[in-house]
Amino acid sequence: MPTPTKGPRLGGGPAHERLMLANLAASLFEHKRITTTVTKAKRLKPYAERLVTFAKRGDLASRRRVLGLISNKGIVHELFTDIAQAVENRDGGYTRITKIGNRKGDNAPMAVIELVLEPVSAKQAVVAEATSAAKRDADKKEAAAAAPVAEEAPETEAAEAPAEEAPAAEEAATEEAPTAEEAAEAPAAEEKDAK
Amino acid sequence: MPNPKRRHSKARRDRRRAHDHLRQPVLSECPHCHEMKLPHQACPHCGYYRDREAILVEEQA
Numbered sequence: 001m002p003t004p005t006k007g008p009r010l011g012g013g014p015a016h017e018r019l020m021l022a023n024l025a026a027s028l029f030e031h032k033r034i035t036t037t038v039t040k041a042k043r044l045k046p047y048a049e050r051l052v053t054f055a056k057r058g059d060l061a062s063r064r065r066v067l068g069l070i071s072n073k074g075i076v077h078e079l080f081t082d083i084a085q086a087v088e089n090r091d092g093g094y095t096r097i098t099k100i101g102n103r104k105g106d107n108a109p110m111a112v113i114e115l116v117l118e119p120v121s122a123k124q125a126v127v128a129e130a131t132s133a134a135k136r137d138a139d140k141k142e143a144a145a146a147a148p149v150a151e152e153a154p155e156t157e158a159a160e161a162p163a164e165e166a167p168a169a170e171e172a173a174t175e176e177a178p179t180a181e182e183a184a185e186a187p188a189a190e191e192k193d194a195k
Numbered sequence: 196m197p198n199p200k201r202r203h204s205k206a207r208r209d210r211r212r213a214h215d216h217l218r219q220p221v222l223s224e225c226p227h228c229h230e231m232k233l234p235h236q237a238c239p240h241c242g243y244y245r246d247r248e249a250i251l252v253e254e255q256a
Contacts, residue, residue: 098244099236112237 007043021047026070028095029079033114041097041113052094052115055084086117 011017024044027034029051036044051069054062058080066076087094098112120128222231228241237244 098248101233101236101239 008039010043022069025051026072026075029075035112038099038109038111041111044113045095049094055079089120
């Protein structure tokens with residue numbers, strides 16, 4: 001049995017709903033902030049955040065999946081470059097809904113849904129740092145002998161990640177990803193072997 | 196067609212209407228401009244919600 005959709009159905013039918021969500025998401029990525037009804041905003045939030053997750057992954061396969069939903073290549077490109085980069089350090093919660101009262105005319109409750117593009121705050125960064133440090137300490141205690149290896153691993157990974165992502169994203173834009181991805185993945189594979 | 200058998204008295208009518216009344220909306224004070232606003236909504240007076248999270252483009256009339 002399929003999982004029921006969370007939240008109310010929109011539009012006149014499934015196709016209408018799919019189109020409406022895709023168009024709302026496209027508008028959101030284009031304008032970064034859109035005003036709509038609370039109901040639509042609530043349905044859009046998980047949909048849009050899933051697309052942002054694809055964008056953060058950044059490979060050609062995920063780009064094609066997004067292009068299957070949003071047909072505007074310009075907007076998808078912006079999503080995969082600007083937006084994906086802006087939310088790089090954010091673990092979910094890429095959109096924010098703020099209710100702004102009822103619409104004149106039909107008294108429908110309205111909301112502003114926007115992308116959370118500001119960098120993760122210092123406080124949040126400190127918390128993240130503390131959790132990772134605590135985790136590292138725990139790892140160290142557990143495997144005292146393997147400590148140097150465990151300590152080095154996150155650093156090398158962190159250094160590797162941006163370098164790896166940048167060329168992949170660029171190449172995907174020019175539709176030459178297969179070769180680029182092979183090239184990018186080769187060092188990563190070596191990395192893993194080294195560990 | 197069925198019809199009312201008897202006229203209802205004023206007292207009966209008024210008793211029926213005893214619970215017909217409007218309710219005052221619940222309001223909370225905006226922490227930014229100290230106007231009253233609906234809770235969990237951006238303030239329609241200053242456009243602020245939650246500290247500095249200015250959401251609305253609010254033009255002065």
